[in-house]
Amino acid sequence: MPEARVEPAGYESEEKTEPFSQTEFDARWQSIQVQRSSSSQSHAESAVHLDKLVVPQDKDIRILVRPLRSRSVSPGSRENCEWLALHAEVAAPDQPQHKVLAVTQTSKDIKFVVRIPGGGFDDDSPKPPLWCELYYDPASDNQILVNKSEVPIALSRVPQHLVASPTYEYIVNPYMSKGLTPGTWRIKVNDVEVLDFRILEKRPAVLRTPSKSSSDVSSSTVSDVINSSGKRSFVADENAELGPELRKIRSAETTGRGEDGVVMFLRKKADPLVFPLPTAAPGKEIMTTNGHALLDLEKDDSVQIPGGCELDSYELKKREPIASTTLSTVFTATSDHVNVPPDGTITVKVLKTRTPPVPTGAIMRPQQAEQNVIRQADTWLREYQSHEYLQHDSIVRLYGGDARHLSLYMEHVDAHDLSARGKWRGTTSDFFTGTRQDALRILRDIAGALHYIHGRDLVHNDIKPANILYSPTRGAVLCDFGLSTRADNPASLGGTPYYVPPEFIGRKLRGPPSDVWALGITMLYVLRKISFPDSRGRQHHPRPLYWMIADLNRGGAHHHHHHHHHNSRGAAPATAPSAVSQMQIWLSEINEAKDRLNMKDKMERLVAEMLIPNPAHRATMKRVVNELFAD
Numbered sequence: 001m002p003e004a005r006v007e008p009a010g011y012e013s014e015e016k017t018e019p020f021s022q023t024e025f026d027a028r029w030q031s032i033q034v035q036r037s038s039s040s041q042s043h044a045e046s047a048v049h050l051d052k053l054v055v056p057q058d059k060d061i062r063i064l065v066r067p068l069r070s071r072s073v074s075p076g077s078r079e080n081c082e083w084l085a086l087h088a089e090v091a092a093p094d095q096p097q098h099k100v101l102a103v104t105q106t107s108k109d110i111k112f113v114v115r116i117p118g119g120g121f122d123d124d125s126p127k128p129p130l131w132c133e134l135y136y137d138p139a140s141d142n143q144i145l146v147n148k149s150e151v152p153i154a155l156s157r158v159p160q161h162l163v164a165s166p167t168y169e170y171i172v173n174p175y176m177s178k179g180l181t182p183g184t185w186r187i188k189v190n191d192v193e194v195l196d197f198r199i200l201e202k203r204p205a206v207l208r209t210p211s212k213s214s215s216d217v218s219s220s221t222v223s224d225v226i227n228s229s230g231k232r233s234f235v236a237d238e239n240a241e242l243g244p245e246l247r248k249i250r251s252a253e254t255t256g257r258g259e260d261g262v263v264m265f266l267r268k269k270a271d272p273l274v275f276p277l278p279t280a281a282p283g284k285e286i287m288t289t290n291g292h293a294l295l296d297l298e299k300d301d302s303v304q305i306p307g308g309c310e311l312d313s314y315e316l317k318k319r320e321p322i323a324s325t326t327l328s329t330v331f332t333a334t335s336d337h338v339n340v341p342p343d344g345t346i347t348v349k350v351l352k353t354r355t356p357p358v359p360t361g362a363i364m365r366p367q368q369a370e371q372n373v374i375r376q377a378d379t380w381l382r383e384y385q386s387h388e389y390l391q392h393d394s395i396v397r398l399y400g401g402d403a404r405h406l407s408l409y410m411e412h413v414d415a416h417d418l419s420a421r422g423k424w425r426g427t428t429s430d431f432f433t434g435t436r437q438d439a440l441r442i443l444r445d446i447a448g449a450l451h452y453i454h455g456r457d458l459v460h461n462d463i464k465p466a467n468i469l470y471s472p473t474r475g476a477v478l479c480d481f482g483l484s485t486r487a488d489n490p491a492s493l494g495g496t497p498y499y500v501p502p503e504f505i506g507r508k509l510r511g512p513p514s515d516v517w518a519l520g521i522t523m524l525y526v527l528r529k530i531s532f533p534d535s536r537g538r539q540h541h542p543r544p545l546y547w548m549i550a551d552l553n554r555g556g557a558h559h560h561h562h563h564h565h566h567n568s569r570g571a572a573p574a575t576a577p578s579a580v581s582q583m584q585i586w587l588s589e590i591n592e593a594k595d596r597l598n599m600k601d602k603m604e605r606l607v608a609e610m611l612i613p614n615p616a617h618r619a620t621m622k623r624v625v626n627e628l629f630a631d
Contacts, residue, residue: 048098049160050184050198053086055102059308060404062143063103063112063134064198080104080112105202107312107402110377111135116194128189134180134197137373138406139292139353141182141201144370147172154188155180158196177370202404205293206304294350294405295329305402311338312402319345327376328352332412339400340409346399347413351376351406379482380406386458386484394449396469396479413477418442418465418522419532425465430531434470439526440603442468444628445476446519451621454512457487461510462495463518465525465532487511493550498533502587502613505552505580513615516624520610521590527604529593536586545586551579602627 050064081104085097103112111133118129131148147153155170155178169188172178184198293303297318307313314337322330333348340346353373380403387398387408397411416423418432426433434442446468453460461483469477483494491510499518503509524530537546577585594611597604606627609619 048088049158050100050196051160052088052090053098053100053198054089055086055200056084059102059104060106060203060306060312061102062105062136062200062202064200065101065103065114065195066197067101067116067195068193080106080109104308105136105404106309107307107400107404109136110381110403110406114195114197128192128194130187130189130194132187134199135374135377136202136404137179137353138377138404139295141199143180143199144177144373145172145180146177146374147174149189150174151189153194154191156186156188158184158186177367177374179370203306205306207293207296208302208304209298210300292350292354292405294348294407295352297331305405312404314338316348318348322347326352335409337400337409341399345412347396347410349408349410351380353377353406376406377403380408382484383408383480383482387481390453390456390481392449392452394445394475394477395452396477410479413469413471413474413479415469415471415474415477417479418468418470418526419534424470425532430535431528432526432532434526436527438470438472439523440628441472442470442476442526443519443523443603443606443624446478446522447621447624447628449478450512450515450519451625453484454487454515454621458484459487459489459492459511460484460515461492462499463515463522464496464499464534465522466534468522495549496534497547497549497583498536498586500549500552500583501615502583503615504549505583508553509615511615512620513618516610516618516621517615520607523607523610524590524593527597527607529596530589545582547579547582549579552583554579 050066053064055061055064082102083099084102085099087097088095105112113133114130116130128151129149130153132153133146133148135144135146137143145155152171152173155172156168170178180199182199182201184196186196187194293305294316297303297316299318299320302315302317304315305313314335316333316335316337319332319334322332324330328349328351330347330349332345334343334345353376355369355372380401384398384401384403391397396413399409399411401408418424421427424432424434432439446463450460450463460478460481462480463478467478467480469479483492485492491504491508495518499521501510501514501517504514521530521533525532535541536544538544590611594608597608599605599608606619606624610624612618
């Protein structure tokens with residue numbers, strides 16, 4: 001999708017998201033309930049270390065949960081949770097099984113939530129409440145715990161020898177986060193042990209990449225098993241005794257691979273063990289990856305995504321890259337995913353969670369990496385849920401998505417977006433290069449798409465030329481629903497500043513009228529009344545103008561040093577223009593451009609009515625559509 005691209009030097013991205021409202025959160029997790037555990041659960045059972053439990057291979061189980069003090073979390077009707085009775089890794093057949101809650105990450109889950117209310121234990125001792133969220137990191141095996149409780153919680157690693165004391169405790173204050181590596185962890189609230197949980201490594205994907213060698217790859221069976229450390233490893237066959245010391249060299253770290261089509265394992269103080277992997281086509285090299293399988297793909301690479309069901313297991317082959325930023329990457333691909341049209345090209349959008357390198361001398365903000373994962377995961381969920389059921393000729397169709405990789409699989413539209421230089425934007429200027437007939441088609445199609453989504457109580461929140469694909473054959477198509485919200489949600493701080501309506505200043509109002517305003521700004525560009533708005537954010541623009549949306553209602557002079565206005569001697573003024581003053585400059589320019597519209601022309605008159613400052617008097621998409629199709 002062309003909505004993600006490498007921005008010009010000096011351009012500041014304003015792609016932000018708002019968290020879900022409390023009402024939406026409660027509705028999503030109302031099926032998670034808390035109940036007393038069975039009285040038959042003995043103290044001996046609870047004493048078995050979670051790392052020693054053997055996990056089934058047929059599901060992508062990521063968490064084992066064991067509540068302490070006779071409490072348990074009931075999965076209710078949720079499909080990704082179930083109580084399992086598991087044997088210890090080394091146990092006689094007559095030894096009892098141990099009941100734990102197994103949490104499977106499906107293609108729809110970005111996180112798992114644990115909520116336990118306060119009250120009294122069976123022995124009438126105090127029972128502190130607990131509410132925490134565990135986000136899955138798509139780029140590693142780690143998970144990120146967010147404390148949603150009103151009091152601090154204590155986290156500690158639980159050693160396998162329970163006679164030993166837990167390791168160093170991490171205190172996680174309310175609404176703060178902590179990155180956790182695979183292993184068993186314990187949560188305490190007010191010095192009371194509440195639950196243990198074990199984080200498991202995700203099942204590795206199989207990557208097939210073109211190789212210079214044309215030799216065939218031998219065939220064997222590869223089993224996905226759990227060793228005593230809780231990690232999943234590949235072995236040559238069921239009788240291979242590799243032991244707990246086995247460690248796999250991941251593809252991202254491998255420098256000494258053997259022959260094509262094999263993966264190497266190393267023991268501590270031992271020679272490498274080399275095993276053939278499943279048969280691949282000649283000239284194909286196979287490896288496994290525990291990193292981000294889709295971001296690791298190069299052109300013509302294929303990846304086999306494992307899963308516990310048909311929907312979650314599929315193969316994807318990368319075709320052509322489209323665009324990439326620090327927030328996402330977009331490329332075309334083919335796939336055998338059940339929801340994707342057979343033998344058709346699709347567009348894949350993958351949200352990135354890896355934080356960009358910190359500039360020399362700069363200091364990474366505390367929890368920046370964890371917060372980036374959480375923000376991108378919530379963005380993925382918002383876009384997926386907003387886009388999933390939309391079916392309109394002028395809206396890019398969403399075929400599916402995978403929360404495990406924060407990926408979206410969409411219809412491939414053979415068209416460029418309206419900001420594409422050399423296609424719809426001049427190579428030597430920032431003006432639209434299409435015709436008046438193109439402008440009319442764009443307005444009709446996008447007005448129809450917005451009328452459709454506004455009728456479903458959705459707001460796009462990011463209408464701009466870069467999010468509109470256009471070709472005279474297909475027409476205009478709206479894309480990128482990453483900032484979309486329900487119409488009754490609090491106003492989003494996301495978007496691009498040049499398209500934010502005037503009522504956001506002071507009153508923080510956004511909604512369907514905000515989308516109308518943004519389309520009006522876009523149409524001024526399409527009608528050549530203004531140049532491409534986003535180009536004003538470039539540092540070396542003749543008239544640079546940029547502000548942060550979040551600064552409009554904070555008060556004071558919020559600014560960014562590389563957008564300062566300079567005097568004749570090149571020195572920056574003591575106080576840079578505030579966000580409000582910069583936006584007011586922009587609004588005055590928009591008002592001047594609106595005055596140049598021909599009010600006797602229907603299309604230009606409608607654009608002027610879309611740019612009325614008072615949102616109550618602004619044209620609606622319904623009215624625009626009715627007038628455009630009245631002829």
